[in-house]
Amino acid sequence: MAGQIVVGVDGSAPASAAVEWAADDASRRGCSLRLVHVCEEWSPSLGEAQWPLSLDEAQAKHCAEALEAAADRARELAPGLEVTTDLRKGNVVERLIAESATADSTVLGSRGLGGFAGMVLGSVGMAVAGHAAGPVVVVRGPAEAQHGRIVVGYDGSQGARVAMDYAIEQARARQARVDVVYAWQAPMSAPYATAFSSFLESAFEQQKETAREAVAPWREKNPDIEFTDEEVCEHPVPALMTASASADLVVVGSRGMGGFASAVLGSVSHGVLHHVTCPIAVVRPRGARADAR
Structure with missing residues (x-):
């Protein structure tokens, strides 16, 4: 637009x-x-x-x-x-x-x-x-290289959906691909619960499948854009920091699933702003963007 x-x-x-x-x-x-x-x-x-x-x-x-x-x-x-x-x-x-x-x-x-x-x-x-x-x-500073990658953090929230819209718009203008990062934090396990690791592995596989299904409609609606997706079992901030090492732009929603309704910035967007060194876009739903999907 x-x-x-x-x-x-x-x-x-x-x-x-x-x-x-x-x-x-x-x-x-x-x-x-x-x-x-x-x-x-x-x-x-x-x-x-x-x-x-x-x-x-x-x-x-x-x-x-x-x-x-x-x-x-x-x-x-x-x-x-x-x-x-x-x-x-x-x-x-x-x-x-x-x-x-x-x-x-x-x-x-x-x-x-x-x-x-x-x-x-x-x-x-x-x-x-x-x-x-x-x-x-x-x-942060002048761009040192072009990587052809737009990284977007995605958790299915309304903020993540408008972040995806913005990431796709940027990718299309730059003829770049969109790399979707979905980070899932496992619950804390008890030291004695060896069997718990099997449960976590199964739960993570389910989370990965859910994340891939959530991204599928974006692929279908934007056939001109190349998408890749990465599902990792760690906190979103370090996951996005790793992905940002060769990104032209990192895009996040202002607040995701885990944020308090009264918070103006969620912990992920706050952490990314402080730790990612490439350009960062924080996207908040508004008007047509908020109702896009």
């Missing part, structure tokens, strides 16, 4: 990588690109003033230059791509969540200028991934 891809820009290296990824994605999928730089106002910690002070000219100039440099880079990478820019004041998380309501997807660097150097994912990325209305793609 062609639309507008929104990218959060702040002049950091991860944000620059996000611009590059988004320009490529927009070009492949026939979308336009909207680059948004939010300059946050600040308040004094002491004194009687209670309202945020206006941005000074130096800060405004820096923000405008960072935004223009990002736009130049996007146009350089994808000549002919429609690129628009927007420089705003306010709260960056609130602005990007608002932008996501009408965006095809929202793309962010893993960590902006305000983050600690040791952090894998910044607070902005986590907050936007947890609350945005549609797909959020988090990019």
